[in-house]
Amino acid sequence: MAIVERDIRTSEDAPRVNYLNNGYGLKSWLLTKDHKRIAVLYIISISIFFALGGLFASLVRFELMTPEGDLMSSDTYNKVFSMHGIIMVFFFLVPSIPATIGNFLVPIMVGAKDLAFPRVNLLSWYVYVVAGILGTIAVVGGGVDTGWTFYTPYSSTYSNSNVILTAMAAFLAGFSSILTGLNFVVTIHTMRAPGMTWFRLPLFVWSHYATSLIMLLGTPVIAITLVLLMLERGFGFGFFDPNLGGDPVLFQHLFWFYSHPAVYIMILPSMGVMSEMVACVARKRVFGYEFVAFSSVAIAILGFLVWGHHMFVSSQSTYAGMVFSVITFLVAVPSAIKTFNWTATLYKGSIVFDTPMFYVYGYLGLFLVGGLTGLFLSSMGLDIHLHDTYFVVAHFHYIMVGGQVMGYLGGMHFWWPKITGKMYPDIWGRVSALLVFLGFNLTFFPQFILGYMGMPRRYHVYPDEFQVLNVASSLGASILALGYLIPGAYLTWSIFKGPKAPDNPWGAKGLEWETTSPPPTFNFDETPLVTEEAYQYGPIEEH
Amino acid sequence: MADHHHGPTVRIYLAVFAALMFFTVLTVWVAYRDLGPFNDVVALGIACTKATIVILFFMHVKYASRLTWLMAGAGVLFLLILFAFAMADYVSRGWLGIPVSHYLQ
Ligand code: HEM
Ligand SMILES: [Cu+2]
Numbered sequence: 001m002a003i004v005e006r007d008i009r010t011s012e013d014a015p016r017v018n019y020l021n022n023g024y025g026l027k028s029w030l031l032t033k034d035h036k037r038i039a040v041l042y043i044i045s046i047s048i049f050f051a052l053g054g055l056f057a058s059l060v061r062f063e064l065m066t067p068e069g070d071l072m073s074s075d076t077y078n079k080v081f082s083m084h085g086i087i088m089v090f091f092f093l094v095p096s097i098p099a100t101i102g103n104f105l106v107p108i109m110v111g112a113k114d115l116a117f118p119r120v121n122l123l124s125w126y127v128y129v130v131a132g133i134l135g136t137i138a139v140v141g142g143g144v145d146t147g148w149t150f151y152t153p154y155s156s157t158y159s160n161s162n163v164i165l166t167a168m169a170a171f172l173a174g175f176s177s178i179l180t181g182l183n184f185v186v187t188i189h190t191m192r193a194p195g196m197t198w199f200r201l202p203l204f205v206w207s208h209y210a211t212s213l214i215m216l217l218g219t220p221v222i223a224i225t226l227v228l229l230m231l232e233r234g235f236g237f238g239f240f241d242p243n244l245g246g247d248p249v250l251f252q253h254l255f256w257f258y259s260h261p262a263v264y265i266m267i268l269p270s271m272g273v274m275s276e277m278v279a280c281v282a283r284k285r286v287f288g289y290e291f292v293a294f295s296s297v298a299i300a301i302l303g304f305l306v307w308g309h310h311m312f313v314s315s316q317s318t319y320a321g322m323v324f325s326v327i328t329f330l331v332a333v334p335s336a337i338k339t340f341n342w343t344a345t346l347y348k349g350s351i352v353f354d355t356p357m358f359y360v361y362g363y364l365g366l367f368l369v370g371g372l373t374g375l376f377l378s379s380m381g382l383d384i385h386l387h388d389t390y391f392v393v394a395h396f397h398y399i400m401v402g403g404q405v406m407g408y409l410g411g412m413h414f415w416w417p418k419i420t421g422k423m424y425p426d427i428w429g430r431v432s433a434l435l436v437f438l439g440f441n442l443t444f445f446p447q448f449i450l451g452y453m454g455m456p457r458r459y460h461v462y463p464d465e466f467q468v469l470n471v472a473s474s475l476g477a478s479i480l481a482l483g484y485l486i487p488g489a490y491l492t493w494s495i496f497k498g499p500k501a502p503d504n505p506w507g508a509k510g511l512e513w514e515t516t517s518p519p520p521t522f523n524f525d526e527t528p529l530v531t532e533e534a535y536q537y538g539p540i541e542e543h
Numbered sequence: 544m545a546d547h548h549h550g551p552t553v554r555i556y557l558a559v560f561a562a563l564m565f566f567t568v569l570t571v572w573v574a575y576r577d578l579g580p581f582n583d584v585v586a587l588g589i590a591c592t593k594a595t596i597v598i599l600f601f602m603h604v605k606y607a608s609r610l611t612w613l614m615a616g617a618g619v620l621f622l623l624i625l626f627a628f629a630m631a632d633y634v635s636r637g638w639l640g641i642p643v644s645h646y647l648q
Binding site: 185189213216217218220221249250253254257304305307308315316317318319320323324 | 618624625628638
């Protein structure tokens, strides 16, 4: 293993004013226009929702330890898994990386002082907070039991829970992500530093560009779909209820037109994180940079053409299903390109065994399983057996948790020194990354088997022979929870007690590592001039 | 963007407003006639016309940069994708014949 020369400059020789100490007090935070402070606000708020969503997940896993429904009634169980899904998708995963790490880094990475519309950025956080409060009121005031998918006619006609309030909350959360996406697109188009051409952009920026396109093109559709749902439920307009002349499957079309692309909102940003970390960890330029960049855009566009794969088991026509199935197989290609290219980047790289590397490896393995099982589900015939079973649940958790959450945590560890100016104990980082990886697999791998054996999702009573695997899954979930709690603890500790971080603790490339840790309010003392490609990791100096 | 920006005048705004009102009245009026298969065509036609006017003038797209045109165009394109693929389902649903439970036969 080669020894990497670390940058030993610390922030002590840096200018004393940085974005964190430039003004204290609540007002300086709540009225800030600084994208870095807004990122911090987002980190705090999505962490709260992650904890809340996690709480509901624990309730689900508790209930499923036994075949009987002994902990809660069926009605309560419906609410618990619905609120888990809704909170995790709309209030954690969608904003998870873009609104936090993305908000912090996109302007710095393109060499700008801030995002194009700083006030709009702050507005997006406020919209998110209002959405969060509405969502919380819906939860506290009795909850919602439609699942995160809000399928009609149950949601529009039969459910007795807080559907309208929750839909309103999801609607608003969508607007907050539209605002973020808009800001990124304009910033990336118009505010790149001199010399920062499109093909010099870090891949993190490319993946955020692609994510933003989906946010802009897809989110309005879910917004209007939720409005239609509220109109039908509240005022009896007939869109989806056959009794009123509507078509329930139309809701599924509209919902998945957004929500399949939205699953890419929930994975592309972590792919960007991966590209940055893989290059640094292997100390090489990302293999096939252009391919990785364009595969992000390809995913964003192709991702809009496959939504019908969620509807193979519905009245959707078989012929439409076949078209959707074929295109779904195609959309796996750009994801595969990325996975192969990261692996090729690691090949003969000089691997550095720090915490970020653990997340890189974990991500590669988990995303691979998640992506490949997606192909099982895209096969129309097989999906008739697997649809609405635990196999699907395992599939999307491998991607959304194994992918995006791993990317989020990995990214937080990678850029933590930059964001906070503090170092965390690396050994704890490695231990908790391992716990996350092991706990995750123990939680979700058994669910593939359960689903394949025929255990349906969204039921809390199951036959006795499924118990062993369910207990294994619940056990894994507690290990996973530990793996999430430990970073919460030592990262918080590091803010107060951690050693000062150097400007570039990993010896990484990229504009964000050229400014101080934490960066000054306007990111750079003078506008950077970019003269080289991304990831110019030179030969390593051997000692 | 800002340099070659000549937004709509008040006159244009008023004209757009009048047009929108006219089409709204028209919508209500045709809703009471039975045009047979043309019911949907006419209703959608009016709606699209109104949307186009709003996008071009109220949302200033007519006066915006080419990049904005591209983005707005992308929005329309993706809307067409939504229609096309959803219609692909509705049109081809009957092709395999309607499956009927044998209890009903
Ligand atoms: C490699 C590409 C992928 C393929 C081929 C694929 C395929 C599929 C298919 C066919 C289904 C429907 C299964 C069913 O309901 O019977 C499905 C469900 C799902 N997938 Fe994927 N998928 C892929 C990537 C992703 C990604 C990247 C994410 C998220 C980040 C994701 C999240 C989901 C979710 C959330 C569901 C279930 C939704 C629900 O019913 O609640 N998938 N996937
Ligand atoms: Cu999908």
